[in-house]
Amino acid sequence: MPEFNYKDELSKIPFDPGVYRYFDETGEVIYVGKAKSLRNRVSSYFLKSNQHDRKTKRLVSQIRRIEYTIVHTEWDALLLENQLIKQFQPKFNILLKDDKTYPFICITDERFPRVYVTRELDKKRGTFYGPFANLRSMHTLLDMFKSLYTIRSCHLHLSKENVEAGKFKVCLEYHIGNCKGPCEGFQDEADYNVEIEQIHHMLKGNLTLPQQYFKEKMLSAAEQMAFEQAHSWKTKIEHLSNFQSKATVINPKIGNVDVLTIVSDEESAYLNFMKITEGYMIATQTFEVKKKLDETDEDLLAMMIVEMREKYGTAAKELITNLKPDLEMKLDLIIPQIGDKKKLLDMSMKNVMYFRREKAERREVENSASSSKKDRVLIKLKADLQLKALPRHIECFDNSNIQGTNPVASMVCFKEGKASKKDYRHFNIKTVIGPNDFASMNEIVGRRYLRLIAENEQLPDLIVIDGGKGQLSAACDALKDLGIYGQVPIIGIAKRLEEIYFPEDSLPLYIDKRSESLKLIQQIRDEAHRFAITFHRDKRSKGSLVSELEGVEGVGKVTATKLLKHFGSVRAIRESSLETLTPLIGLDRAKKVRYYFDKMAHQD
Template identity: 85%
Template sequence: MPEFNYKDELVKIPLDPGVYRYFDEKGEVIYVGKAKSLRNRVSSYFLKSNQHDRKTKRLVSQINRIEYTIVLSEWDALLLENQLIKQLQPKFNILLKDDKTYPFICITDELFPQVYVTRNLDRKKGTYYGPFANLRSMHTLLDMFKALYTIRSCQLPLTKPNIEAGKFKVCLEYHIGNCKGPCEGLQSAEDYNVEIDLVHHILKGNLSFPQQYFKDKMLKAAEEMAFEQAHSWKTKIEHLSNFQSKATVINPRIGNVDVLTIVSDEESAYLNFMKIKEGYMIATQTFEVKKKLDESDTEILTMMIVEMRETYGNDAKELISNLKPDLDMKLDIVVPQIGDKKKLLDMSMKNVMHFRREKAERREVEASATSSKKDRILIRLKSDLQLKTLPRHIECFDNSNIQGTNPVAAMVCFKDGKPSKKDYRHFNIKTVIGPNDFASMNEVVGRRYLRMIAENQPLPDLIVVDGGKGQLGAACDALKDLGLYGQVPIIGIAKRLEEIYFPEDSLPLYIDKKSESLKLIQQIRDEAHRFGITFHRDKRSKSSLISELEGVEGIGKITATKLLKYFGSVKAIRESSVEKLTEVVGAAMAAKLRAYFDTMAN
């Protein structure tokens, strides 16, 4: 097979509307698309490769042959594309499979038709209504039919020869008044099919016809003084009115319209479809479509318009949507701004937004259930703080400054929700004179990340500052000086009410006190405080020991520090021999130390 050369192929493709098919080297169809101009659309895949996402580049790399079909209009191209995708199911297309998930109501083509529920479509058997995404509304209809009409529930083959031959006997349904016995010829086909016609009208959304039929029957019975029959017809009218009152009421002046709205994220599109007939909703479905090639909302909406109208019927001449495709369609698509149609659009949008939120929450729960506890907490923390990435590496800073003495700071590091003690750091405050928590925080944050940049170390996924808006602002200033502000998420946690502060936001976030994510932040903050206090205490103790040694004549801070470093404590120095002391500070100084401690002991 000769090597595929797209330049040679492109010049052969016409400018007419049509459908194109891409084949791989195995001869399998990998993508089907429609176009207003075949050459322009196909050319865009090869001539604008730098503008494509990763998935589209992968598609283009696998194209080995192109075929196309010219059609009369863009609408015809859309219809053909829909059929080919279902037939061929290419791996790079959104798959538009026939909907067998939801049930239909079937009215059979028989002498005495049956009315039953099925999930399998065989158009040769009869007329199908649906699908019913809401099973409750479907069963409400079936219950109403049972209350209004005497339609048989059996599946007997009630042909004229079988009935005339007396093959069947009436069942219990006849004796309790739910059936008029057509199996024994007790009801004519004409009388039976009057009620079947009324069922057809209701399923088509035309309630006015059966209402008028029952009203005429009631009035006629009343005129003939048959009050019991008149009451029976009145009861049927009430059943019908009760059903209509439970249905979603739409302004009847809107007429017969379809509604289809769409919202999306990076992975999926979410759509809500509603079919409106003569003042009430007869069908609705909300569903998710997984993206394959980063398709736009308009592209997906266009495909789903064809799919929904093929499934639910294409009698409506108008479709209400939140988008209007740039496509010459045999359908009036409107995006209403005011009035009853806008209310209808808002209702559909509310449904689709709620559906998307439910899907996101369900995925989060599933991710939490399948991940370990540490990942579940990090996923929750990512959601609570609205972070872009999972905070696997968190660093927290705390100042320890008791009564203005020995100002120090501490940084603790948590990785995958656990302390990483080898990464803990202490800081002696160098540039700040006196107790100044804000300036101290600015110094240590700046020193920490200046060093990480210099050593080319990975930055954390989240920085936590122990303190409120002041400490957070000081830390943010340090990041700004380093050019890191905005690159690493940073928050402050105030102790009093456990408030979470974000940069440039005066209003704090209050996470549920029982939340695992807040408990993790508190654990990190408390660990930073403990680590800082321990360092501060050690430093104060060391200062006190050095001060005590400086009481010996001739011993200054340098010598005192040298002794403490060698012996570890004043007690060890006090108990050491002159010989041992001489090894560290010389004979003269050792003699002075020994004399000092001997004098203190007496």
């Protein structure tokens, strides 16, 4: 294979900003790059070969031709680079494929437009919003549109001629009130388009205009004494307010801003993008980019700024990030240090760091095919709960308070993914009077770890509380009182097992119901519940026996407990002799006990 004579080529390349393309001997584009100075950048591939890694040396060895395009600015170079990578898909570039795996919401460009979900991005059909990486948020939007507006769901061609000719008949959607029947001319086109325009605004993140429209309609109806209509408009305002309260609100004063953060390792870069419009988080996506030539974080970030802004159709003039590429851009890049923008940056960094850790854990699981099932489950649990260490020692607490009687609690222990029954513990509630799950949980967690600390025992890797936010908060208070809050991860499991709560976080984590890690948590929770119920039943049974013996004249709780402890049951006491009872409780009490049971037998 003949070597490429790069020296003649380099002398022809200008120092202007631009985009360069490398071709191999077959004429295929194998790499596209941008540069502030084309000659300096291209020369570095050939003149500093001893500084390159193995992948870059392999690229240089395959170059047989160079082409370049001069542009006005570095930003223009970045845009052109993005387009050419998508066009040629060079094997040494990070491939920026158009992502069609996420759905979009399309509002069609037809008479009486339709609103529907699609994964095919054909902009000739209408206006597209998305992509929606979070399907739940997308369906929440669609449900809201359905509750607020009467948009048709049919595919009929509602041209003016077809409607006037009476070609169509209203369907069930009209009769149940989901559509106003534009197919038969029952709804005016202008009236329909008002609703479509409001949906456009809402998908752009602007809720102010729809709110104002509904308010004006409500007041107008009220003035005309049309109280049913006024109530209908009021209901729509409430629907919108309900959605608004659930939406992720950053700060309306921030306005329109994008957020893009990056962290990386040797193999990949991990990024989180957020689109903030009028203070609302409209879209977010966390993703991985595989490195090809040991690209710097700055270069990758610059490429992804262009890619994500194009993908999500954003025109924000400001972008919050954790580092700044060394090139001029047609938007302000800021690294905030304080305030709401700093909170946005921290939120994005938290997402990207969790994502990176999850990917690493997943690779660890995939690479440890020889590891046992228990290790695999623990590794998965560690990833799902974002723990710093494998949860080899787990302790789970449960209260048993049936019908408000005999309040007790239990703690079960799992080591290496298996029940360690010798470490199980029962607790009689001492400081709480009456049924109070929160106070009881606070007591038993405090007592358990006070003893471990006093005996210099190892704390567990994970604490599980059978209960929701209330029980979890009570347990956290106990750890705070002992000064160990934050040293041991602690979670709460709500009644529905897929809901897992973390301290100081109102939103639960949902683990896939098929996940091995969730099954392990479920097994631990069930075992704690079983152990607590068993103890409660035994205590309640013993309590009833003591109560029965206390019915004997001259026998109190202390004597009854002593007898039960020695004989084990009321039946054994009933069958005992006076000689057997006397050494335990004295002759006088022994005679009374025998008289009581002899009398009972005679009555039977």
